Amino acid sequence: MSADKMLEKTNRINLLFDFYQNLLTEKQQTYLKFYFQDDYSLGEIAEQFQISRQAIYEHIKRAEHVLEQYENKLHLVANFIDRNELLNQLNDHIMDLKENKQMTNIINKIKSIDEI
Incomplete structure (x- = not known):
């Protein structure tokens, strides 16, 4: 993914997060904040929470999907x-x-x- 596309995606997720964060689980909120707002790598987050990098990746992808679902329904x-x-x-x-x-x-x- 190009740097421009990644920045665009990060900005979109952060905007969605601003609107819908309270609808996410505490764990989803935490992982998204670390990854998209604090710019931690998957490995750094995994180390912090003592779970696999793959598990962090899956939690983040699932949370992104949930944010997009909320936006598709609510259009905020x-x-x-x-x-x-x-x-x-x-x-x-x-x-x-x-x-x-x-x-x-x-x-x-x-x-x-x-x-x-």
């Missing part, structure tokens, strides 16, 4: 991305028109809701 990440894109377009349009600052403030408040 897709809706978040779409909403932010539309808000950015609206903000750009307002800035182009040099419209009312109150509208820009409202847009910024809407954006901040997702950041909490």
Whole structure:
């Protein structure tokens, strides 16, 4: 897998994790955090938890699959991305028109809701 593809996958998993982490088991959360957020290798995680590298790999793959299943059903990440894109377009349009600052403030408040 190319470096760009791996980065893209890591970013996607991290975004899915942000939305759905509470729906994962504690073990799935821990392994995903170590692997995708802390950049531990499979071997390092296996050593830390005293299980095989293959077992870590399987836990991570299963957790990735679960995250994708949640997204396929709930669409929270897709809706978040779409909403932010539309808000950015609206903000750009307002800035182009040099419209009312109150509208820009409202847009910024809407954006901040997702950041909490």
